[in-house]
Amino acid sequence: MRYLRVISIGLGFLLPMVLGCGMTTHEQITQRAISWFVDDGHHDAAVNPASIEHYRSLMTEHWSYVLGGSFFPDWTAALYIRQKGPTFSKKRRERLEAFMFGIISHDVADILWHGHNNKQEGFIRAISLGSMDGHYDAAHSLVDRGAETVLRHGRDANPSLRRWSMPEDDIRAIYQAMGIDLKAKAEGRPLDSLYYCFHRGFVAAQGIELIGSEVFPLYAAQSPVLVEQIENYYRGGVTDMMGWIPHCWKELMRWINTDMELPYGKSFCELVVEEYGDYKDNWAVSYIDAQPPKINSLVSPHNHPVMDTAALSATQEPISMPEVVVTQDEGGITLSVATGPPPASPATAPSPLARRGLVDHIVYGMDCDALTDRYSSVITLSSSVSYAGLGTAVASGRFGGGNQVNLAVSAPFYKTDTVRGAIFIVRDPRQLQGTTQRDIAQAADQTLLGESVAIPVRFGHSLAVLDYNHDGIDDLVVGVPGDGAQQQTYAGKVLVFLGHSGTGLSTEPDYTIQFDASLNHNTQLGEVLRVADLNGDSRLDLLIGAPSYELQANNTCSSSLAQAGAVFGIYSRPQQTPLLTHPDLHIYAHDPSAYANFGKSLTVDTINGQRTLVVGAPGFKSGPNPLAGKIYGFTLSSIAAPTPQFNIVGTSKFQQLGQ
Template structure:
């Protein structure tokens, strides 16, 4: 009976919160605090704050959610809504710090340590909410999500994003680190509120009851919300793709700002608040120099309903244990264990069943010859990859970026690894690149994300290859995100310089310079120049984007610093939030270079407001330029709403329907596809497309063929790469599908393992290729593939990027799984295949 009562309460809580979309991402807030703690290190006085937080996870995790405790109408009919609102801002943090310093001198006893840990959790919640909700700043996560996926409506994005973030979190992430019990310092909180308001506003029992509802909701989310992924993914591709990495308010950015507020909080606990600048917005707290205050109008976003708190808490009162200064919330052990086991067993059994029933094909390659990894969490190894002969031994080498790489006290500074290839190819072993890479370059800017983009060219024309590295979030600690590109000169016999020789900067806030890089001959002198894409840059508006080129010169060796204003060539996007420059490629024609630029979130709007409901969102557009002219050579536009055509680009030479052609292949990874079984059909949302265009007449590309993904949300076309793998003079086409599942329905149970399809360059067909299948089920991307690479790990984003590396007699294919957690949580892995 007790078990039935607990599960009934779970369902009631989940119903109230999920249906009304009231919560502000409770699982997301815990995840942000958890990531921030990973690399936080602070010893102030005699207190090791990192160890204190690790020792009191029950209080730390509870605090990271606590500020939302009184928003819900389930909590006393929402009458304490304003208490929650006030708990989100700097004055409450200041009052809490002053309370602790006045009442609990060091050394602290355990209850005070728990109070401090709880306060750190509150501080994490504060700064995360600001960038997520765009409070006092521009272009935060929900603002951008509304502009791109909801016709400019912030309110619709807010409705979908707050709870949708938790859905994505539970679908993609493992939450085994969650504390089974919570501690809430209710007596201290009641005292702080009494001092803060000058009178008693809220009682200990109300704090206990309403916080306990959040505790129940968290466990309810663990049970069910991942199954809602299709619903929220359908609403917003932006939410799925940018949840972690969006530059202002993505989870990684919020973790960086949480790390910063941890630094400030520990400093104030030791030294007091008088020497610090504490505006209302916690994002601008600073203990070293003054910043201007950003005034924020508080707005209530929550409707009110009748009180059901007592009904729920009375039935579970025995799971609350009281101490002298606080309360412990305990979920009965059978409940937490069953939650964990149910999800694991269900997912594992489904995964095994699907694997057992899935027919293996001779095309399938499931075992790589080598894998490369890092043991640093959240490094995102493989976010960017490139191959080039850096050491000039005649064999291409592998260069790979890990923009999320962090060290203690230095968050997301990023690293780049160089692995040399020899006559036999890349090293055939499973190796940690931190110990075995031939060269390692490291960024130095806080959350600069060094390694986000790569290009190899001879920038100073001395005959030795140089390496350009993008760090698009440089300036994040100042909320400018201007970005930078660093060029490392190569020296014959000595490899790359250990420090950048040239630094290229941008003066515009949110420029994100260095998001994409390309080596291409722009000035027509036969030498590759440096092309830089900045899709989030203002470009004359907001996130229109621009692309600039810096010509290679012999005197670049004398130019230590350059800016966008020094660029030799520049083009800009057409409309706000079009992300012009998101992807780049080049096509070498007879006597000229065709520069290809993707603008995947471009909107189609004939004689209407781009943000009206009549506009077709994110159809995407690809531009062709014939530099040094800045006049557009051609443009190809998508025709499917939310398809993001142009997210990936590649060009080369293939034989299509028996005719050798120079082609442009464009990925539209969130395009819908039509699933057919005999005479029945249904829509596969965000299955993805790859579109092959004929560039014979380079001024008017014509569509030759299309290939479609065969699973919902599989992101077929997530990355595209063309390379001659069999030395026949024709390029094989490699198309990745990083969220592809084994079963048409297994997206409900996790198991998004990812696949990579390799299509032979001399056997390409025209028309709707994957609509012509051997069986009565279509589309069938596998039927037409020569090889299919199968992910060794689910939920790793296998195929997030792909590259080929040429040795003496063969080419190897390297596939990145930038969210692999096999060696470190979201550390990333590379897999090497010899075909």
């Protein structure tokens, strides 16, 4: 075993590396995705409960190799493992497989993050088209760099990120088979291409761990959408990537362990990626005749001015970089921070509450206080399931009739056997008095679960309560905006659980609202739910906001408009059909525009004696001001066609009026 000590290079040099590549983002996503790597019931010879547990254990045991692969810029070939793996020792093969799981995580995330599988809807593309005048490169640069700081700002330092490994001999052999010699030293550099790329990535990642939270405000102020939606944006947000990566890991298991072949033009785990007439996802199949690898660009001169003096001056204290230890063992290389406790954050680093408050202050102009500072008795309901999203939506109603008010709390990413999502019903919240903290799964009297699907569909993302069938008992309406995620239609649906006298809610949905193909254009039905009297019968009806709806070309627009948005109305009535495929009301902006997100917020009120529907479009661009926002008012005197009554337009950049 051979040891080498390398002193880290200067901070001003390393930051462009990490912020240009976004590797700590990939590491965080990989780490989260493992918790969702579970058996979804779709079994074959390569994918079954035993094999999934095997690879979970393998990744845990060789975690530093998974992290090294999560940074690595190129797809590695399953074909190499098939051909050479039988001759390897168990340890060598497992390390290579762990590294490859990390690589797949990196590239699946990139497909979604960059919108390679959808030219308008990927997270970076949405930010570029919605708030940066379509300048993709500028948005790409901002999001890759900014995401590092946003995610670092929201968490404590992570000691598990302080060690990376790479199966060096095997990676060199794969590149050699592609006709690429990585041993050549770049001019003026003491290390060859492979060493240089891996070293600079690791050292730069440690830089983000040290100061990422400090420079967060600089990047957060450039895009409110980055801060607000990085976690839950439906095509390329963190939770979307967390859902797809385990699904694609199972496809990788089939590639490694069977003779399965992928015909040209067929996608890898449903992620179709066609660029310049080629399919990027087929690079996983064979490294022969592959496109030039990304490592070439990573070792070329870096042309992006990533972090300027303003960013560096955001750190309030001198930063001391740790020493890095390089270990070579059995054909592998490991980089780790020298032994000792993780480097402490600067003394001025804020507490988690203060960090959350900084986000709210930057995005909303609001301040943040602890509940315990305002109330003498606070009951905390929590979940033991990581990343469940508990509290995404909360509603109350008399689901059993009578006077007892029940509480409904959603957790759209709650995991049982799979990531189904859940809604917890507490029939008498008063029973929780006298306690300070409870696991909601134990406190709940009833739990509604979503379907078992490969890609999470966000069951319970939104909730609403009304008497849907006019029987005098409250019913629970549940939004499932991610329905169709695996098919990449993102049509969404809305489910209605009826309340019953004395017993409460049905255990399965009684009604489904799922529009037909004419209205399914990234609709994400169920993203926003509200109730109001729409038809003047003094009973509550259902309002559905679809801010992501893609408006198709018609008389008002010459081409389709991504995320123009729409609002749909469903009347409550004594007789309802089990499957509703058309709404009673369609409402669109009279001046639709892409990424306006019409329908993001909704309410009905009486204005000047008339029932008025008020709709927010926070993404509306006003003149030179992106995300200025706009509010629309519609009178509901004409049931068939609500009439535009007034508009209020935002006057400044990023005002997001109507949010």
